[in-house]
Amino acid sequence: MRLLILGGTAFLGQALASQAVQRGTDVTCAARGSAPVPEGARLVTVDRDVDDALATLAGHDWDAIIDLTRQPGHARRAVRDLHAGHWVLISSGNVYARFDEPEQREDSALLEPLADDVMSDMTRYGEAKVACENAVRSARDPVGKPASWTIIRSGLIGGDGDWSGRTGYYPWRFAHPTGADVLVPADLTFPVALIDVEDLAAWTLDCAERHTHGVFNATGPTTTLGELLDVSRTVAGSAAIPRPVDATTLAEAGIGTWMGPASLPLWIDDPQWRWFATLDTTAARAAGLRTRPLAATLAAALDFENRREHPRATGLTDVQEIGLRARLG
Secondary structure, eight states, rough: OOEEEEEEESSSHHHHHHHHHTTTTTEEOOOOOOOOOOTEEEEEEEEEESSSGGGTTTTOOOOOOOOOOOHHHHHHHHHHHHHEEEEEEEGGGGGGGGSSSSSOOOTTBBBOOOSSSSSSSSGGGHHHHHHHHHHTOOOOTTTTTBOEEEEEOOOOOEEETOOOOOTTHHHHHHSSSSSSSEEEESSSTOHHHHHEEEHHHHHHHHHHTTTOEEEEEEEOOOHHHHHHHHHHHHHTOOOOHHHHEEHHHHHHOOOEEEBBEHHHHHHHHOOTTTTTTTOOOHHHHHHTOOOOOOHHHHHHHHHHHHHOOOOOOSSSOOOHHHHHHHHOO
């Protein structure tokens, strides 16, 4: 199979390219080249913000193209300039219009698509991904007929290489406690789900090879923040215990939610967003999606945290956790 990955040098893109090479696939990655592609893959350096960035690839007939973009203009120009027997877009659960109910299905209401080619900031991420989905639906094959396509609405992606630190923070914190306990949100029943990057990559490649047509949610089984903390503690081999801190205290201390600096991740103090992480994956599992146990993903994330080369962008630093503990008394 001749596979073009629009991306291929970052988290999921790296996993896709690496696994594709291992399968014996002819892999080309078109990206800025900010990081190397896996050995065995070819890199074509492109800046997709430029209108004709993909012109050098336009004369090729690809068996499949996998696009990871978040910018509608990138997706629109890709389907304009490139042709393939099958397209795969990595979309997101952020496309859904509401998150106050559990495990939304693929036919749930979506946000309005972003009309602009470039989203102004990450608050428009869901709308931008809807627009990318619409672009891929218009893709053509090498003879000009409508191409088959897979749209994968991924949930939170975790495991080895999770640069965001969302899935690695709690295993790392239990492995490196600043005291006898680890400070965590008080709502231990908050619903959590995530998918290992290797599992998502493997199934994405299956969809590309089989020309699986349709829209699919993709994440792991729904669990709770409390269960994730228990697994994190076990994976870390830690004697530290969770110490829940109420939402008011966290807010007064300037501690954020979900992700980002000075935060306690994987939790949102807003009932309208309570089920944000969860998705109904019945269709994807019927189409072959398989996900590994949560412990395996958290162990891989912990391994990455222990060897990461750049500061974590999510969670509390040692100084911040010690300061919050002092505030609690």
